[in-house]
Amino acid sequence: MTPTPRERPLSTARELLDSATAELAPKPHANPLVPLVADGAADRRALAALALEQCRVIPADRRSFLHLAARSADAGLPACAAFFAALAEGEEVALDRLGPLLTACGVDAEQAAAYVPTAGCQAYPAYVAWLALNAEPAGAVLALTANFAAWGGYCGALARALRGHYGFSDEACGFFEFFAGPAPDLDRATLAALQEGIDLERLTPTTALRQGRLLQDYEEMFWGTLAGLA
Template structure:
């Protein structure tokens, strides 16, 4: 029996959910043990991730539209717009972390943090749009939960105000319109026979690349490569 779009979204998210202990950094941020500099590096890496993902989502929008998959096109178009909003909210975060404009402009990103957007770009070129919708939706649930935890911790342990936490709040907030678009895209994919098992592979790799993002930051946090002698809360 063919599952409904809602069932497929739910089971895909469940199958791709990471192990509770998979993230080595968010728990350290949550209880204030992570270096303040690590938060700055996270923001600097996102300064490269966000525009890359935006271009990938724009390309997926065009591909989906050309394939007459207007439901998936609408989903990716909303994601691209969201990345533009997220980019605007990075500046207050960088300012709160004490990152100068010069450092932001010259920062060299780390390979382990940029594998995720590199794979999103691969999906933009090669993935069946409806399958990509499924994979991204499952991954966004994990990312959103991490952002919610980080946003709370930045207020509780690092003295960040609401504006500085806006980047993480943005991704942590419910997105009912995007959820409806994902549901419509997956249902249209099922109706047209465009959903394959590839979405599970896409989602698994997205999850692993996101783990690499956090692991790379955690390595810098643990060995002091993030810079300085400051500890959490000692900005």
């Protein structure tokens, strides 16, 4: 009997990544907030909450990526270590761009310090931290990268809408544009890390896809929580 596409072994990083990204693509209407922002109908409270939640998400993810980089290096996975180190550097850039976004949302330093994050928004970074402690590094590469595809699209839509409907400046939209823009160096690092996992038999696609699905579910929870404020 001929195996189905899902059952066939995926021998290259590109095949594996394309298959995982397609399988883990978000369901229609999985993100109720971005369409509201795109129409200019979202309350600014939701935009402020989005920025404030990211003030907690970004540092947490950065620490998780650094831990994964260290675990990868210890496990003899240099390409995975380089991938996670690059992600951690990107989180530093993103954190620097949150200030102008908070200002555009009308959030001052005192309000930012007093903000109480929501469980629905912080479940995603909590699971990334779980992956940092428990996942096979190459599997975490696949789970995270498949999820990033949807995140980048959301960020591009938000940057356009915030400019067009809310009058945000280029600087204020810089946080979202950073994630929405092309990243050829990271793409190459991703494929190298996945191929390393394949070649060394340190990657189990079924497990990584299960982890990627959970990440996608937690991201849906993030957007749904914010949409409740819109």
